[in-house]
Amino acid sequence: MTPRILIVEDDEALGRQLADRLRQSGFEPTWLRDGGAALAVDPTGYALVVLDLMLPGAHGLDVLKAYREAAAETPVLVLSARNDTPSKVRALELGADDYVTKPFWPEELLARVQARLRRPSLQRESVFERGALRVDLDARSVAVGGAAVELTRAEFDLLAALVRRPGSAVSRQWLVEHVLDPDREGSARTLDVHVSRLRRKLGPEGGRIATVWGVGYRLEP
Amino acid sequence: MRLGLRGRLLLVVTGAGIGLLLAVASAHEWLASRAAEQSLRAALEVRVDALDREACEAGRAPLFGRPRGAGFHGEDFPRRAHGRRRPPFALHAYARDFAATSGGPPLPARLREELAAGSGWSVAPAGERALVGAMPTAWNDGPCAWVALTLQAPPALVPSATFGFTAVTLLLALGGVVALAAGSTVGRIRALAAEVRAVAERRYETRVTEHGGDEIGELGGAFNAAAAAVRAHLDEVEARERALREFVASTTHDVGVPLSALAGHLSDLREAHARGAGPDPRTLDSAARETHYIGALLRNLGAAARLEAGEPLRDAGDVDLGALVERVALRHAVLARAAGVELGHAVPEEAVVARGDVTLLEQAVDNLVHNAIRYNRAGGHVALVLEAAVGRFAIRVRDDGPGVAESELPRLAEPRFRGGDARTRRPEGSGLGLAIANEAAALHGFELRLRNADDGGFEATLAGPAA
Structure with a gap:
């Protein structure tokens, strides 16, 4: 089902761009230009609300308050030209889920919308499957194309750390501290050795483990 | 109409003077009438003591005074040398029933x-300008049971012309003295007022003369102190206004340059389109960079305004540094792509929180990442990593760009946004961004380390205690 998104933005150009961009990205946007009209809407019918603060008819914070008083759980992403902490704190206190300051790039807003709808981002299921790769975190077993792959404890912990957050890089420092045994092999150089062994053992799926320059490693989703 | 100081003083002095004179006059009158009564009684007592019953009953003259007709009219005392007339006395006899036996006037009822x-003695006014005193004779019987003495025209009842004249003269003299004294004071106050107006017209740059150690001198001193404070405040406001003007001017320049570049890119794209050519990706990327630059500039101006005000950290709260790093990375994804720079980032699985102002901290990290991308080359890398260990956090921004000349390093984070030649324009320096990052870190008590990485490139680290 296409997620419905309510946009409340009085600026014609910005509102149109947002609506177009969200539609292109697979959402079903509804665009309102007026705060009063936004007050009349039941937010529960939407997956997310993008709410500008400076609106004709009613102030965005009043709209936000009304939505929260209606006990709606719909996430609200506030758009504001005010880049100061008290404004942000106030919006979050009134129940906003995120705060995006203008100017922003459409990509930035889209990513924030997707992040909000995707949460929680941590991998909750114990089994991760991509392509031929299958990782069972609970059973601590790994298979590529159905064939079991034997991994050392460090190699498995390394893979598990990446699997828990697919698509996000994990820093070398974090991996060294959390994956390697500090008594025996706690150095960054050792980590690289473990990664290259892991890649080799995963065969064709080894390429999923990408090196991120200056950061660490990432499992391509 | 408003009464001047001089007029008010005169009015007060005249009122008080008249009141005082009236009180003195009435006291004078009371004392004089007491004196007349006493002298009347003394005169009467002398006569009664010396009175011969037979002579009295026969209607003959008593001891003092000459007989005048049926009564005793007498000028008992000789005239004074200067001729002031003594009041005349007239002694009369009355029967026990107060019938006049020597032709005297009837006695007043009260008497x-x-x-x-x-009562052995009584006195009462008789007619308009006389006092009559009476007492019993020693025998108090027959046609000479009482004797009465009339004192004509007692001087106390009518204030003398001399007294009135003296009073008026005194009053006038007093008024004159007051007017003179007030005149000099009023003159000095007027002069001071004129000086004050002149000083105000010269925008408090001069002083008034403080002469005299009295209250007026003190007033001048107080005004000078107030004027100095006003002047200092004016200087401060004018300096701030000047700084603001320069700030607006340099901001206009700073925003104007990338906007012009952006306009140029758009115009290029339009021409390419008119020629039927597709958009040049390099032009698109440049346009994206300029747009990004303008956005960063706006954010920095807001942060600079707050930092420059020198206020303490007011809006501190718990800042989720992981979320902050994610936002900064997301914000710079477009710029990095346009610059052909690969931007990678990582945050730990567990939350890392620090106490601080989220807007300022985010701006600081924004600037570090923005610089790392801007001064890199196409094909370069930027890494943004949040690390946490033993109660501390570190946000590390590394690049594989050209780095910074060692001699330039110490100057990098100098607060160059203060003052007139505030912000240096790229590509000459990092300008506003690093200075703001440095100020924001200092405000939080965090540390900003800037150095060239061992294996090339530049590394900036913002570190502090985790909450």
Whole structure:
């Protein structure tokens, strides 16, 4: 089902761009230009609300308050030209889920919308499957194309750390501290050795483990 | 109409003077009438003591005074040398029932009542300008039971012309003295007022003369102190206004340059389109960079305004540094792509929180990442990593760009946004961004380390205690 998104933005150009961009990205946007009209809407019918603060008819914070008083759980992403902490704190206190300051790039807003709808981002299921790769975190077993792959404890912990957050890089420092045994092999150089062994053992799926320059490693989703 | 100081003083002095004179006059009158009564009684007592019953009953002259017709009219005392007239006395006899036996005037009722009640002496006004005193004779019987003495024209009842004249003269003299004294004070106050107006017209750059150690001198001193404070405040406001003007001017320049570049890119794209050519990706990327630059500039101006005000950290709260790093990375994804720079980032699985102002901290990290991308080359890398260990956090921004000349390093984070030649324009320096990052870190008590990485490139680290 296409997620419905309510946009409340009085600026014609910005509102149109947002609506177009969200539609292109697979959402079903509804665009309102007026705060009063936004007050009349039941937010529960939407997956997310993008709410500008400076609106004709009613102030965005009043709209936000009304939505929260209606006990709606719909996430609200506030758009504001005010880049100061008290404004942000106030919006979050009134129940906003995120705060995006203008100017922003459409990509930035889209990513924030997707992040909000995707949460929680941590991998909750114990089994991760991509392509031929299958990782069972609970059973601590790994298979590529159905064939079991034997991994050392460090190699498995390394893979598990990446699997828990697919698509996000994990820093070398974090991996060294959390994956390697500090008594025996706690150095960054050792980590690289473990990664290259892991890649080799995963065969064709080894390429999923990408090196991120200056950061660490990432499992391509 | 408003009464001047001089007028008010005159009014007060005249009112008080008249009141005082009236009080003195009435006291004078009371004392004089007491004196007349006393002298009347003394005169009467002398006569009664020396009175011969037979002579009195026969209607003959008593001891003092000459007989005048049926009564005793006498000028008992000789005239004074300077000729002031002594009041004349007239002694008359009355029967026990107060019938006049020597042709005297009837006695006033009050006097008769008092004598009949047994009073040894009584006095009462008789007519308009006379006092009559009476007492019993030693025998108090027959046609000469009482004697009365009339004192004509007692001087106390009418204030003398001399007294009135003296009073008026005194009053006038007092008024004159007051007017003169007030005149000099009023003159000095007026002069001071004129000086104050002149000083105000010269925008408090001069002082008024402080002469005299009295209250007016003090007033001048107080005004000078107030004027100095006003001047200092004006200087401060004017300096701030000047700084603001320069700030607006340099901001206009700073925003104007990338906007012009952006306009140029758009115009290029339009021409390419008119020629039927597709958009040049390099032009698109440049346009994206300029747009990004303008956005960063706006954010920094807001942060600079707050930092420059020198206020303490007011809006501190718990800042989720992981979320902050994610936002900064997301914000710079477009710029990095346009610059052909690969931007990678990582945050730990567990939350890392620090106490601080989220807007300022985010701006600081924004600037570090923005610089790392801007000064890199196409094909370069930027890494943004949040690390946490033993109660501390570190946000590390590394690049594989050209780095910074060692001699330039110490100057990098100098607060160059203060003052007139505030912000240096790229590509000459990092300008506003690093200075703001440095100020924001200092405000939080965090540390900003800037150095060239061992294996090339530049590394900036913002570190501090985790909450």
